[in-house]
Amino acid sequence: MALTIKEVEYVAQLARLQLNETEKQSFAEQLSSILQYVEKLNELSTEGVEPLAHILPVYNVFRVDESKPGTLREEILANAPLVEEGQYKVPKIM
């Protein structure tokens, strides 16, 4: 399975990663060789095998809706690249 530059660009857009031309070229080659390697899985018949997404039985966990002391807003916002009036600031969306 060889990946084209166009496919690499599409996946990069899904992943929100801006790639330069060199990266597109090297990812096309490297991902193609990795995909070729994982083709090995098709040697196995997995008909009727239940997929195993999680090793433990996963179920929803409920708890009582009580308020507890949390982290100070100022401390959390201190990590933000850009803040205005106690809120995260980002470039125009619309």
Next chain:
Amino acid sequence: MELYQLTIHELQDLLSRKETSALEITQAIFARITAVDDRVRAFITLTEEEALAKAREIDQQGQYGRIAGIPLGLKDIFCTRGVKTTCASRILGNFIPTYDSTAAGRLFAEHGILAGKLNMDEFAMGSSTEQSAFFPTCNPWDLTRVPGGSSGGSAAAVAADEIPFALGTDTGGSIRQPASFCGVVGLKPTYGRVSRWGVVAYASSLDQVGTFAKDVKDCALIMQIISGKDPLDSTSVDLPVPDYQTSLDGDVKGMKIAYPREYFQPGIDPNIQEIIKKALLKYEEMGAIVEEVSLPHSEYALPAYYLVATAEASANLARYDGVRYGLRDYEAANVIDMFSRSRAEGFGAEVKRRIMLGSYALSSGYYDAYYLKALKVRRLIADDFSRVFADFDLIVSPTTPTVAFKLGEQIGDPLTLYMNDILTVPVNMAGLPAMSIPCGFHEGLPIGMQLIGPAFAESTLIKAAFAYEQNTDFHRLRPALEVK
């Protein structure tokens, strides 16, 4: 012996006899770090001032025991309140968490002293610590070689006597492989045994927190402290934590040990195979029953792992968008460009590669062929182990296919680098506990033996590892790092 060379339990003996203090120990550790870390380069961040203050405080109270007054290191993937946590990535280069991860918090509650944060492959993606965005760490046994990864800083720091113990994480071998390369004890517990809360996520169904130590007794102690249910991690398991110290009895009589023939194949260095076979003979001498078994789907674990792990990573790493924390590109005119450019600047090549692979495997039209197929194979791998554990207590194998390789040797070729994990990833796919313990040397480089147990059988691992350690001296050997 110098203080920095001692194990936790040896230091506790001295503390209880008032022959040393937490301050003396902490000073000795920082002197050692100053003497060797310019060459080993295990630490990203040191917290010397806070550590010395904490040591003085503990000495004043005079309450020792367990890990009280003992310095420790944390892989830089554990959130630490007020202390920079980078995950060895530029995107988190200036991130200061507002809380402690549960595992770290449990160590601090026992008055363990944080000495610093340790180097790793960026976002735990790598097997050599060369993927750190900052600098590579060197193997203390041979500074031209890698310490393994992704928890390479943790393993190297313990091996170089820079710290008595450290925590790491293991998604596909990231504790066991560096423990093997650096000749220390490394334990990856059962999935769910230790809380992952506050640990930066790579692949959430595979990630597990574990420990590096100088001997099995210390390892058992750390496991005792960090294990157990955490309401903040819904995947942590509510099972009683056994007293691991009772497993330190050296008795493996009648224990049934399996060695899988698929783990002793031509791709595995014959010198390593021979040393593991010798260790198996040792177990027989000690009264264990040793038999060959088959784990027929072993060769499919690695390709399945790289699909599952990267798919989960692509989702987990979507949170790095330059909005709430981390690196941001300020030039972008709109928000989508801001995301894409911040991520392009902030992530290294291997991280981008895995995000791309994972996004592809999950994308429309390919989901069934790649991701779903991998999950089905995962079931077959887990079933292989269940069949063996119906008749055996323990599986023994080499931890790695080779000894530590040279820095730069494998960096250009992702697939070759991935092959390092061939003996360790099946364990993560099945969520099992496993350990690597020192069991010999080849041309001056350490070799690790992997012990794999059924789910929640950490006691069995500790029991078998301790019995072996009692009959050998490999864990006592330390690299001859010259002090300038």
